[in-house]
Structures are given as structure tokens and as C-alpha cells.
Amino acid sequence: MILFYLTIPAFIIFFVSFFEIDKAKKILPYSSFLVLLPIIYLFLVDKPYNLIGDYMIATKLNTYVLLVSSIVAIGVILSLITLDKRVKISKKGYIQFYRFFATFWLGLTVSILSNNMGIYWIGLELATLSTVYMIKTNLSKRSISEAWNYMIVGTIAISLVLFGIILIYASAKPVLAEDAMNFQLLLENIKYIKSKTLFEIGFLMVSLGMFIKMGFFPMSLWLANIERASYYPIAALFSGILESAILVGFFNFSSLAMKINPSGVFAFVFIYAFLTLFIITFLLFKAKDFIRLFSLSGIEHMVIITLFWVSGAHFAALLHFGAHAFLKPALFLSSGILEFKKKYNFAGTLKGFGGFYGNLFYYLVGFLILAVISLPPSPMFFSEIYGISAIFSIALKSKYMLLVLTFVLLFLFLLSIIFYKFIQVYQSMKYEGEEVEKVVYVNEILSICIFALATLSLLSPLAFNYLKGIYE
Amino acid sequence: MMINFSIGIFLATLIVSILSTRLLKLIFWYGVNSFFLGLLAIFIGFKQGDSVLIFSGVITLIFKAFTIPYYLKKFAIKFNLKRDVESDVKVHFNVMLIPVLIVFSFYLVSPFAHTVGQNSNYVAISISSLFLSLLLLIEHISVAPKIVGFLLMENSLFLLGITATGGMPMLIELGVFFDLMMAIVVINLLLKEERAI
Numbered sequence: 001m002i003l004f005y006l007t008i009p010a011f012i013i014f015f016v017s018f019f020e021i022d023k024a025k026k027i028l029p030y031s032s033f034l035v036l037l038p039i040i041y042l043f044l045v046d047k048p049y050n051l052i053g054d055y056m057i058a059t060k061l062n063t064y065v066l067l068v069s070s071i072v073a074i075g076v077i078l079s080l081i082t083l084d085k086r087v088k089i090s091k092k093g094y095i096q097f098y099r100f101f102a103t104f105w106l107g108l109t110v111s112i113l114s115n116n117m118g119i120y121w122i123g124l125e126l127a128t129l130s131t132v133y134m135i136k137t138n139l140s141k142r143s144i145s146e147a148w149n150y151m152i153v154g155t156i157a158i159s160l161v162l163f164g165i166i167l168i169y170a171s172a173k174p175v176l177a178e179d180a181m182n183f184q185l186l187l188e189n190i191k192y193i194k195s196k197t198l199f200e201i202g203f204l205m206v207s208l209g210m211f212i213k214m215g216f217f218p219m220s221l222w223l224a225n226i227e228r229a230s231y232y233p234i235a236a237l238f239s240g241i242l243e244s245a246i247l248v249g250f251f252n253f254s255s256l257a258m259k260i261n262p263s264g265v266f267a268f269v270f271i272y273a274f275l276t277l278f279i280i281t282f283l284l285f286k287a288k289d290f291i292r293l294f295s296l297s298g299i300e301h302m303v304i305i306t307l308f309w310v311s312g313a314h315f316a317a318l319l320h321f322g323a324h325a326f327l328k329p330a331l332f333l334s335s336g337i338l339e340f341k342k343k344y345n346f347a348g349t350l351k352g353f354g355g356f357y358g359n360l361f362y363y364l365v366g367f368l369i370l371a372v373i374s375l376p377p378s379p380m381f382f383s384e385i386y387g388i389s390a391i392f393s394i395a396l397k398s399k400y401m402l403l404v405l406t407f408v409l410l411f412l413f414l415l416s417i418i419f420y421k422f423i424q425v426y427q428s429m430k431y432e433g434e435e436v437e438k439v440v441y442v443n444e445i446l447s448i449c450i451f452a453l454a455t456l457s458l459l460s461p462l463a464f465n466y467l468k469g470i471y472e
Numbered sequence: 473m474m475i476n477f478s479i480g481i482f483l484a485t486l487i488v489s490i491l492s493t494r495l496l497k498l499i500f501w502y503g504v505n506s507f508f509l510g511l512l513a514i515f516i517g518f519k520q521g522d523s524v525l526i527f528s529g530v531i532t533l534i535f536k537a538f539t540i541p542y543y544l545k546k547f548a549i550k551f552n553l554k555r556d557v558e559s560d561v562k563v564h565f566n567v568m569l570i571p572v573l574i575v576f577s578f579y580l581v582s583p584f585a586h587t588v589g590q591n592s593n594y595v596a597i598s599i600s601s602l603f604l605s606l607l608l609l610i611e612h613i614s615v616a617p618k619i620v621g622f623l624l625m626e627n628s629l630f631l632l633g634i635t636a637t638g639g640m641p642m643l644i645e646l647g648v649f650f651d652l653m654m655a656i657v658v659i660n661l662l663l664k665e666e667r668a669i
Binding site for chain 2: 055071116118119122126127129130132133138144147148151152155156159162163166167169170172173174177181194195197198201
């Protein structure tokens, strides 16, 4: 029943999209708030809480991820009200955007709550296919070509994930029979698996698929290109919801793999993360528009989250994850406003905002940009302190202490280049270029306010205690 | 005997698909590939007494061997897709690449061959099919052969599911079929919009 309540807002959007969307789109943000009621209930009940047998369950981890992704969905729905004032979109395109957004949301809710690898994959695939059409709503040749790109690369990534799942299932089936797909049972019985190599190859394939989907090395630019070619709320959905579902899958799969070969998993993710960050830093330094800048920075943050997770700094990873999931969609939605007059330009984009909403937007964008580069009191500042110290403690116990420490220092050096780039862009936005008058709509400012408040709420003792309690 | 025959034809049709230069032929070979995949699932299902696998085989025959190729052919005519689908990789390179990928798959399976028992050769063929369909997907620039490559990749994963695990749970099989249908709907919509522009 709870699952039904959780999916009601998505179903409402889906059905409303068959009727007059112009009037209904103003009601949809209110109906989307309904999703918070069952989530609050899930926070209050004892966990794990079975939603559909043991196929779908609410754990402390996925309830948190569900809350984060639902807040992102609410914020995006709110900003969609004035999408037609920001971009050129046909009425049919608008309707279909809502319809596929509902399918996307539904798919990812299923993925996040699934306790079964197969169901997790089905939800993710459903969301991937819906995204293809959302990219396509922007009627341009480039967006069509990027939609096909997404279809092909997304399919390769998701097929690798399925390939890995089949191998993991094959390795665990002699022990658990058909329950070998159940995450929790597998975690409890992982030590009885005889074919560890088969499991490890499976995990490797799953990770590669997920890394491709998150834009890790060597597929670092495809995501940024797709986000550039599509309407800006799609980038917000990617960073806030799709990547949340992929990360929750990575958390589950890597928790299994860490029980078998923790040092192997750490080494694999560490090398992969370093290579990705190395490439991303240079691409980000050359970025000439907001969407690419934020998209590449999103990959940087996912690198950090995965690295913290496999280092055992679960609290840091989850705090960073929450902050990333709120800050990035807010920045992508802001970029729709900042780029309204001219794309591929940073200079003076923060000038020309007048009135109460304009001034509020000016300060909020400043807050978001400074928070995303981990300036205190951003939650990212604390997560990075905790996470880096966890990696240091691993290095101190390791045989390869000097090697790990050297890589950590290089890592910090690359992060400082990204920090410099963001400061440079922020200064250019504020002090360079010409002043052109710009408008901010109420719904847009409300949406960004939700994200800013949600980010700040991560610093509350309640949030800290909950996140610490997830893996205690 | 019939299992060996079906899996052999499955691999053979996949190799022919890679070497095909005409779109409708490619779709035809996809249909044949799916047909033998369906038969394979039915044979293994009967051998193991697994009704779920027999059901999956029947669905594969209906949808993948007949319905999807029929609609793909219809889309090709309706949207006037380019029929000449020569790959970017030259045939003589393909002829060398295909056996290399197959041999590499057998090498890849060797560390865990003992855990899948008698099926280790089938698993190796499934993995090589996956690599071959990936090759088909990346060696073409035009969209239509990429779609067929994606569908063949899905067939290879289904084959891997049958051979490595003795069949996936029914719920998952149905979910994968549902996603495949959704993919066809999205492909249709994309082609329609592409024509509109």
C-alpha cells in the first residue's frame, strides 16, 4: 500500500498529461508534495520495512535516497511550470515531457526501493528509455542525434549491468537458488559463495556499466554533450534522481563485493576514480558554458562519493551524496535563467537581476556555487574532511602507504584546480560583462529555495545522526 | 544434440549479421537468431523440466522472432531508412576480429569454467555473442544497424541467463521483455520525430 502512495504523484502526472496540461501544470507541484507523506511514514517505521514481500523494501539507506530524489522531483516539477517561457517548446513536446518524466520517476522509485538486482535493473532501464524521449522534446537536429547517442551508450551501459547481474546470480545460485538476486540475503550469505572469481567478474561488469552511465573515464564527455543538447531540467533530473538511483545500486553491489575482496574493490575504484578526475579536471577547466561546467563537476562529485564509499567513509559518502543531489539540480535550473539571454557565456550573467526575487536569486546562485566547491559551511566541506581522513587512515594501514598518499595529494591538487575554475567563473559572472535586465519567476525562485533549504538541512544534528546511524 | 545445434545456429546468424550490408537482411538474421534462441530456451526448459523457461522460450519466439522483426521491417519502409548498411570496419578486419573475440571469450571463461560445469562452452559462446553484438553496435554509424545490434545484445544476455544460471526468475524475464517493448515504442517515436524535422 505504501508503494502505491509513493507512486501516486507520478501516476497523477502521467494521467494529467493526457488532458489540458496548461492548467494542470500549476496543480502538479502541489500533488507532487504528496510523496513526502509516505516517505515520512517510512522514516518512522522500523526498518527494514517490506513493501512488496522482500522484492522491495525500505531500509535506512534507500529511505534517505528516496527522500532526496523526491525533493529533487518536487523542485523540478515546480520549475517546469515556466519552462515554455525559457525555451522554445511545442505544446505536444511539453505534454510528452511530463508523460515521460512520470515514467522516469516511477522507474527510479522502483529501482531505489528494490531489494532485488533484477527489479533494480528493470527500473533503471525504464528510466533510461524514458529519458531518451525527454531529451528528444527539444526539437533540434542536435538533440535528436544526442537522444540516439544516449539510447546507444545508455543501452551499452545498462547491458553491462545486466551482464554483471547474471554472472553474480550464477555465482550465488548454488547457495541461494532463486533468492540469489536478493541483496540482503546475498549480503548475509556471501561468504558461502564458492565461485568468487565469477562474482568478482560480475561486480566488475556491473561497476563498469554504472561508471559509463555516470560519465566516468573513458566516457566523460557524452553526458555533458547530452545535457547541453537537451532542455536544462533534464540535466537536473539526471544529477538529482537518475544518478541517485545508480549510486544506490553501486552502494549495494559494492557492499557485497567488499565482503569478498575489500582491498581489490578499493584499488579498482581508486584507480578508476583517479583516472576520471584527471580527465574531468582538464575538461572542466576548458568548459565554456554552465551546463557543461556543472555536468563535469557532477562527475567529479560522483567520483568523490564512490571513493569515500569504498574507503569505508559511509557517513561522508552519504552526506556528500545528499549535498550533490540538491546542489546540482539547483545549479542546472539556475543555468536555465542565467543562460536565458545568451549561451556559452559566463561574463555578467549574474548582473541585471532586480527586485526581491531577482536579488534573492543573485544570493542563492552565489550560495550554490560556493557550496558546490565545498566552502564552509557547505555539507560538502564536512564530507570531504571526513572522507579524506578515512582514505588517510586506509593509507596508513596499507603496505602501499606512500603510493596511496601520493595519489591522495594529487587528488587534492586536481580538486584545487576545479575550485579555482569555479571561483574564476563566479567572479566573471559578478564583475565582468554587460548588464542586461533579466526576470526570475516565482516558481523558479521557490524551486531553488527548496534545494537551498534542503542542502542546509543536511547540516542539522537530526540529519547527521540519521546518516551516521545508517551503517552503525 | 538439438541444444548444440540451436546454439551453433545462434552464433552463426550473429556472425552473418555482422557481415550483412543490407538492412532488411540484417533484420531477417535478427529474426532467425531470435528464433533459435527461443527454440534453445524451449529445449533446455524441457530438458530441465522448467516450465518458466519453456514459457520464456515461447514468448521469445512470438515477440523476438516474429513481432519485433515485422515491426522493424515496417519502420524501415515507413521511415525510409537507409538500406545500405555497410560497416565502418572493413570485412577482412571483421573476419579476423570475430574469431579473436570468440577465442578470447573461451579464455575469459576458463577461471570459472568449473563452477558452471558442462555449460561452460555455452557460457563462453554467450559471452562471445555479447562481444559480437557490441561489435555490430559500434562499427556502424547509421542508426538502424545500431538498433539491431542493441536487440542482438539483448538476445546474447538472454542466452547468458539461460546457460549460466539455468534461467532467470520469471518476474525478471517478464520485466526485461517489458523494457524491450518500451524500447521499440521509444525507437518508433524517435524515428517519427526525426522525420518531422
